[in-house]
Amino acid sequence: MMNAVLTLHQVSKQFGKAAIIRDASLRVQAGERLALIGPNGAGKSTLFNLISGRSAPSSGQIMLNGKNIAGLAPFKIHRLGLSRSFQVTNIFPQLSVQENLRAAVLWSCGCKYTFWKRLRGLSEVNAKVDILLAQINLLHQRETFAHALTYAEQRALEIGITIAADTQLILLDEPTAGMSRQESELAVALIKNVTINKTLLMIEHDMNVVFDLADRIAVLVSGQIIACDTPEKIRANPLVQAAYLGDETRREDNKEIFG
Numbered sequence: 001m002m003n004a005v006l007t008l009h010q011v012s013k014q015f016g017k018a019a020i021i022r023d024a025s026l027r028v029q030a031g032e033r034l035a036l037i038g039p040n041g042a043g044k045s046t047l048f049n050l051i052s053g054r055s056a057p058s059s060g061q062i063m064l065n066g067k068n069i070a071g072l073a074p075f076k077i078h079r080l081g082l083s084r085s086f087q088v089t090n091i092f093p094q095l096s097v098q099e100n101l102r103a104a105v106l107w108s109c110g111c112k113y114t115f116w117k118r119l120r121g122l123s124e125v126n127a128k129v130d131i132l133l134a135q136i137n138l139l140h141q142r143e144t145f146a147h148a149l150t151y152a153e154q155r156a157l158e159i160g161i162t163i164a165a166d167t168q169l170i171l172l173d174e175p176t177a178g179m180s181r182q183e184s185e186l187a188v189a190l191i192k193n194v195t196i197n198k199t200l201l202m203i204e205h206d207m208n209v210v211f212d213l214a215d216r217i218a219v220l221v222s223g224q225i226i227a228c229d230t231p232e233k234i235r236a237n238p239l240v241q242a243a244y245l246g247d248e249t250r251r252e253d254n255k256e257i258f259g
């Protein structure tokens, strides 16, 4: 059996009396790209919040490399090897692109202020920033204030911030939301590139992106994982088709994929 980087075992989350996540179990294998899909309000962001420590599950286990991380603080989970991006772009708009990345690199290695004074330390950080700039195709924008980037460039910067810590597991929340088809295609290429030899778990609504990027797809409906399989098997799964074609908001988009 392949190595699981992340394992969810019967994870549930209640908000008051409402059961939002119900007995979710999932294995994310080392090196795979797994997309979490599901209709609006299915609980995808809630599940990401449980995995990344923003909130604690009501019950169940979340194992990161064999260690139960359920209920740990986000920074502790990060130190154990998980980074996440958010649905809403999360950058420092008043800092330049390279300053954003430098801050992420410094934060990720737990560097204190004094670290800046050590030239060797600083040049190591700058070298890492250069690698990140190249990976996210923003070398030519290094001095640009983050607020002046295009939306797609801001999302790329956010991915750079997310991967700065070199964690084994990367969680991306709707990385192509709001992008044009052409921007999405560039973002997919970028994500493929930066997740080589990493493990990716991502929430994504755009089925073209999902089918292009994912090795496997997990489908969440009303807080339950109803299927987790290869893209082809998910496409042919009648339960998934019913869930998607029943989703009024995306019926037309989804007809193309499942219809």
Ligand SMILES: Nc1ncnc2c1ncn2[C@@H]1O[C@H](COP(=O)(O)OP(=O)(O)OP(=O)(O)O)[C@@H](O)[C@H]1O
Residues within 6 Å of the ligand: 015, 020, 038, 039, 040, 041, 042, 043, 044, 045, 046, 047
């Ligand atoms: N803190 C909270 N308190 C109460 N209910 C919540 C809370 N957070 C989320 N919910 C509810 O949980 C359900 C799932 O929300 P969630 O945002 O996880 O869904 P989602 O699948 O990410 O949706 P979308 O695709 O629209 O982003 C929704 O009904 C939401 O109202």
